[in-house]
């Protein structure tokens with residue numbers, strides 16, 4: 043079955059990439075919910091956080107390292123939010139694990 047985010051990794055679908063290395067890709071969300079809203083994904087297809095295996099833990103660590111680098115490059119000083127929607131009740135619509143990064147506005151709590 044096709045995967046939108048694998049298609050973005052393989053350049054079959056266009057995206058505004060903001061960071062890329064061997065294992066990780068970050069690109070702007072097509073429907074931004076904040077002045078800064080991008081998604082960080084592993085290039086490897088993993089369906090959701092629930093499917094992450096022990097062999098993937100290093101890869102997940104690389105995602106968070108990439109997030110730190112991007113936040114620094116974007117000169118975001120006042121904080122940001124990281125969201126992972128997992129499964130149906132979590133609100134996951136694309137079944138390729140991704141972390142939303144939102145910034146440049148005050149976030150509310152609790153989420154809806």
Ligand code: 5GP
Nearest residue numbers: 046055057070071072073127133134135136
């Ligand atoms: P989820 O609801 O699964 O946590 O988040 C999926 C996110 O992917 C949504 O915020 C949606 O706007 C974004 N998205 C879906 N399809 C595309 C696409 O083709 N390109 C980009 N850049 N973002 C997408």
Ligand code: ZN
Nearest residue numbers: 045048087138
């Ligand atoms: Zn995929």
